Amino acid sequence: MIPHAIAELGYLVASACFIVGLKRLGSPATAPAGNRLSAWGMLIAIIVTLLDAQVLSWSAIGIGMVVGSAIGLWMARTVQMTSMPQLVALLNGFGGAASVLVAGAEFLRAELRGEAIPVETGVVIQLSLLIGAVTFSGSMIAWAKLQEVMTGRAITWSGQKFMTAVIGLGIIGLGGWQVSTVAPLSIAFYLVIGLSLLLGILLVIPIGGADMPVVISLLNSYSGLAAAMTGFVINNHVLIVAGALVGSSGIILTRIMCKAMNRSLANVLFGAFGQGSPAAAGGGASSEGLVARSVSVEDAAVQLAYAQQVIIVPGYGLAVAQAQHAVRELADLIEKNGGTVRYAIHPVAGRMPGHMNVLLAEANVPYEKLVDMEDINPAFEECDVALVIGANDVVNPAARSDPSSPIYGMPILDVDKARSVIVMKRGMNPGFAGIENALFFHPRTAMLFGDAKGSLNALISEIKTL
Amino acid sequence: MIPHAIAELGYLVASACFIVGLKRLGSPATAPAGNRLSAWGMLIAIIVTLLDAQVLSWSAIGIGMVVGSAIGLWMARTVQMTSMPQLVALLNGFGGAASVLVAGAEFLRAELRGEAIPVETGVVIQLSLLIGAVTFSGSMIAWAKLQEVMTGRAITWSGQKFMTAVIGLGIIGLGGWQVSTVAPLSIAFYLVIGLSLLLGILLVIPIGGADMPVVISLLNSYSGLAAAMTGFVINNHVLIVAGALVGSSGIILTRIMCKAMNRSLANVLFGAFGQGSPAAAGGGASSEGLVARSVSVEDAAVQLAYAQQVIIVPGYGLAVAQAQHAVRELADLIEKNGGTVRYAIHPVAGRMPGHMNVLLAEANVPYEKLVDMEDINPAFEECDVALVIGANDVVNPAARSDPSSPIYGMPILDVDKARSVIVMKRGMNPGFAGIENALFFHPRTAMLFGDAKGSLNALISEIKTL
Amino acid sequence: MSEGIIVGIVIFTLATFLGFELIQRVPSTLHTPLMSGSNAISGITIVGALIVAGGGFGWISTVFGIGAVAFAMMNVVGGYAVTDRMLRMFTKDGGAK
């Protein structure tokens, strides 16, 4: 037992650790340190609690901690990188569960002692039950979808919205009832938990696998709220602070993620109902056939900023946009970030022999960076991003594969072999040869629509802010 | 009288207004709205207080409010733009004074009633007296310096530091004494106030007029702290929140301002002792004779970003740095911001006839932007910024003024007629003709040292962030 | 140490962190307005002043209180007014950007 004041200050220190730690997690350089700092904060919080709270049954605590830590550590160690998101979902769910249990325990204690539950306590207990439970079941579904325990596709049925609404109202009603009738009501208690669990499931089920990361981030923010509510229940500041932090920063992160996937939060949450938004379509491109996937400038920027090998494929569009200077600037930027950039010059790119040479020479691109088709083609496999700027026919796989195509037999740049492809065009118009280009529908291809010069400048300023 | 809970929530709303308002103040677009919002917050806080606190003597309050508002409004209305900083200093001082008075009142009340002052209350009272008083007297000095009631130059004398230190210790000692002997001690009380006032004076007096804005911003942050401390004294959260906000954001703002004036906070506060830092020298250039004033990239960037008429004067240095593409990029940026850019080409700029033409043509600068000496010279008067990039002899006023100069009689570009001049060079080396250039010591000239290409790229990314 | 103070410290800490985060990069044209804007906020002492002045804890407190109220009020009213003036003129040209 230590004086409560000290404990409070200890908690304050812990909170500070969380705050600073969370901030640091935001940028690559400081992230690892940040994570460690917040871990320290957690340790402090735990120790303080153990010293402060009058622990009677160490055994209980001991069991819980040992078991929990063991399992947690094991999972963290054994999971392979590819299934990280699932794991996060799982852990997140546990967090929610913990909140439910704590709030529940408080409730039951009151019930056991036949104590009344003051209104405000009642409210926060209901809230932490609700949010905690939703977080738990929701996260479990998310996990199941990613782990492919269940189908990753969006599951919808008529009346789904209605059902959700009803359950929501039910919970509110029961909650209200409990709060008003100050005496503990077990039925209400268990029903609220049950319905909340159901609600969580209903909220996540109709969302497609592609959007799961966003959903998880959202649930993560919920689990923060749950913790904060628990904080109110047991009237403990560190819970409130940490919980609120996670809650709000979680929302922000979710928004950022949505932006990066260029879709609105709304259309993540109700995407399954409001079908056909670009990215949603993109998610299901392969299944739904020929729909080109468009990409946001932000995402393209990140891709390029972290790419090691970039090959730029200029075409007539680059000339039309007169974007030769912009493209050079972008290349310089990428190289400043430690990547290497080369230009793949197709013999007939543009509208006159040597068209691309003239342009790039004008922008002072060193000759040795311009590589002929034969020499660059093998390099596409190793390249992280192939950036196709206003080129079309010269990167049309039909020339290789489709004997019926008018350009069949013409040697082309094997852009489609690259790890990822970004194509800059104004629209889906064909090129000189006037034929469709399968490359644009390739799963690894992302279209960055707009005038090449504009897009390039946008990319440049975006990368500079990273 | 309203229930205290409501009052608390009212305060919370006020705090929220301050937070959002302050954030909005940070960017041009949202600033006016932000300021209004935080004003609303203040109104709410005041009303809540009047409703909550059991007001006995409305008259007292009435007098104070009417008088205060009247004077405040009058000052705000009548002051002319040029003396804004003084006014801010003045108002800031009043804020500090208020804190002192409140804390003082609390102290005196206790004394009057012969109550003991609990340790923690004692501490915070002492703190708000100290900080408040320092803010007050410091701000007054700052005001006096800017208003030129007293000399703006740094006033220093031997033993100044020592004196400051002694007084500081004195205050701490007295404070400690008061706190330890729980009963109120008027001597200590008045002494602390007196010494603190003195301390404030001592801290600001040795600082030069040029640095006053930074000092004011620092004092502003102090006044925030003072308010927060007062909050502790009367145990009121809105004071703590608002005070802390101002306190910390004030520190950040101060740092930003220092950065913009490219000098460290330390060398603002002790600049007068540690003489001769670039900007300090800059401040007194004219008085101390030939010292070129160097400028930070940030400042140059702001200048260019908001300039309407920019004339770029390229010279051999531009060629050596091979910065032709960078300069074009910068010009485009300025024009995107609504400025107009022209290039003044001197007949013998560079090392071969047409040297500049070759360079700029390479960077695709449209011919019509290149203006001959005769045609551009009259335009310098109207131009906001003349950007001299690696040119020297061709902008050397000696050619006009100094018959003894080897280049006397050569027509030159009248850069020195421009409203402001930024010169990019690596150092102070002379040009081809091997002679010193008075332009660099011209009061309106600022030197941006470093390789032209580097500086230009720095400028570009800086302007983009504005 | 009283609960009140501790809570105060917690709140103080959070608000301080918040203050650090709120302001990131400000174009120098905004430095002065921002300064005087936040200065106006620090006029929140008015609350304290009102309580003291209105409390009627004997004449000294009241005198002090009145002074405090007056000073604080100047800070508040003057601060907001002048900031508004600066910003209005600023929005004319800088608003473009």
Added chain:
Amino acid sequence: MSEGIIVGIVIFTLATFLGFELIQRVPSTLHTPLMSGSNAISGITIVGALIVAGGGFGWISTVFGIGAVAFAMMNVVGGYAVTDRMLRMFTKDGGAK
């Protein structure tokens, strides 16, 4: 409404604002680590869990408590560990920037 709750609300509000400010723009490579990192923080419920479990307010509470502690602990330990793992692999390549 009890003072405690009010203070709680004040603190909650401030922390929320802080949370909004803390994270500005994050390269997508950091999205997952950041998510799991903050998720680990939400494991703070462990504090509540410990109090409940240790409090010995009858067996139900204790059982619930143990469960809560276990869950929370998984969240905490697992969360931090896995985040650390992600970040370590990340720093290899992305660290350049």
Added chain:
Amino acid sequence: MRIGVLKETAPRERRVALTPDAARRLIKAGSSIVVERGAGEAASFPDALYEEAGCTIGDATAAESAEVVVAVQAPDPARSAQLAQSAVLVALIGSSGLASLDVLIERRITVLALERVPRITRAQSMDVLSSQATVAGYQAVLMGASTLPRFLPMLTTAAGSIAPAKALILGAGVAGLQAIATARRLGAVVTGFDVRPAAAEQVASLGAKFLAPEAVGTDAEASGGYARELADAAQQKVLEAIAGAIDAMDLVIATAAIPGRPAPLLITREMVESMRPGSVIVDVSAETGGNCELTVPGETVRHAGVAIVGPLNLPSAMPQHASQMFGRNVQTLLDHLAPKGELTLDLDDEITGAMCLAHAGARRQERGT
């Protein structure tokens, strides 16, 4: 297959149909090549290089007797008579080659006219018109620039400022576009002109201005991006447009052409007289009659202080690279004709068919369509 490379006999012809490099590729593909002695001299490809590449150097008859005979320009009737029965001749036939055509038919020789390679993306690597037009466009500007008594680029010097020269490029085909690019490189302010609407964007894509003839209409564009002759009304509009701009020009490069027809007349005497003394017109189309009324093919005439250059066979002014590109075209064509090293003539093939003028003693199609 056995390939024979002839030494060009036509006056001013300095190119060679196969370069050592191209030859090497063919030999690797399984062909054997006889090169007439000194065939590459003028293009600075001495016989030694051919031998290195694995060719055998022989006299005229050796080359003529090959299974496939390649030349830049069709051999004159006398030489044509020397070719082996039912051999294959690959060369530019053009109008000059027509004289030999009967002889060739009578000897049942398969005649593949290089100028008839279809304008399809696939065939671009065999398109000698494109490659040689590229050379022509570049050379034309150099020729104009060195004839011009002025600088092309802008120059601000102690001896006064030199305004950039204004250049007008008539016809924005392959040659025209290359001319635009080269003139811009040299710093001239370039304006392009063409009747094909598509040309506007192409000219702009090289950073040059486009002079739009009002309402010539899309009918100006024929298949393969070629232009067709204009109705008089349209032609009038074109002339007006040019007249309105040409008087301000220092350098005019005229590349307008219509396949199989005489070059369109775009510059009248009046226009020339409206130009400043010292200006220069380079008429790349001189061979097909020229775009300028005053052009004298093969000569430089001066009229009212304006120099009108009528170059013939411009590519030969740059034989080394002209031949290199020509050779690569021929080589890819031969690869196309003999996929696995053995000649297999498929006259239904889109490319071969289009090129074939005569086969098995029969003339295959009317010229100039």
Added chain:
Amino acid sequence: MRIGVLKETAPRERRVALTPDAARRLIKAGSSIVVERGAGEAASFPDALYEEAGCTIGDATAAESAEVVVAVQAPDPARSAQLAQSAVLVALIGSSGLASLDVLIERRITVLALERVPRITRAQSMDVLSSQATVAGYQAVLMGASTLPRFLPMLTTAAGSIAPAKALILGAGVAGLQAIATARRLGAVVTGFDVRPAAAEQVASLGAKFLAPEAVGTDAEASGGYARELADAAQQKVLEAIAGAIDAMDLVIATAAIPGRPAPLLITREMVESMRPGSVIVDVSAETGGNCELTVPGETVRHAGVAIVGPLNLPSAMPQHASQMFGRNVQTLLDHLAPKGELTLDLDDEITGAMCLAHAGARRQERGT
């Protein structure tokens, strides 16, 4: 003052000493000008333009009898004898002019040699060497490019890829730097070479590589940025440096010169033989003997497949602008000689003094120092 403009008589000389534009400025300043009939013809400045500018067109004698006589090149002795007593002659005297010098002295004529304008920033606007060297450097590259059987720029086409041509510029003076700039404009990969250490930075400032001769030492630089002759050891080093690089070059522009001395020998026969067939050397210094051993002034010789061009009077190949710049130089000089329209010869003046070869019947200084 009365100014007379002579029609050039020297072979190949197409420039004129004053252009209508320059004349107009002088007349505004209060001078009167007589232009010999047809003086500007060759530079495409017909007499009409001069009349517009306010000059009077006269026959030879009219021009010769003027107070100040300006010409590009010094008149031959016969003509010199026609000049008015104690008149002022402004022209390039050079070595060719020396023949006339005695006649001029004997007629007490003040001779101002344009090539002797001091190399000071102030005098740059009168420095005809600079302005004419600028023209020469530009022309030399055009000449080289059109002689070269290759492209200068890199070109990736359906007919194979063309590697950019490699150009070496010897001597990075005014002409050399201009040549570097022009060659780079055309897309060549350019290397510059000079003995003056300062040149390295100047070459780099044009984006070209610099070929540094190891340890020639700073003594290579004389006053006014001119170079001085080298010691044999240094000369050897220079030759080695060039030999090491030249064999890879397609185009060489040689502009190395030393005032008053024969041009330094930089390219030996062996070096030429080490170059690829088809390469081209343009020896701008041909007039002063040439930088290349095989140069024949005024001719283009071919050796081992390499063409060596030895142009004479390059500026005259671009008479219009060459004259415009020349004229501006002369005009500023005359403004300097006659500040307020009236001639006032001040031989102690830094510029006038340096230029004056003969005055009042006396030869003033030894040449070539």
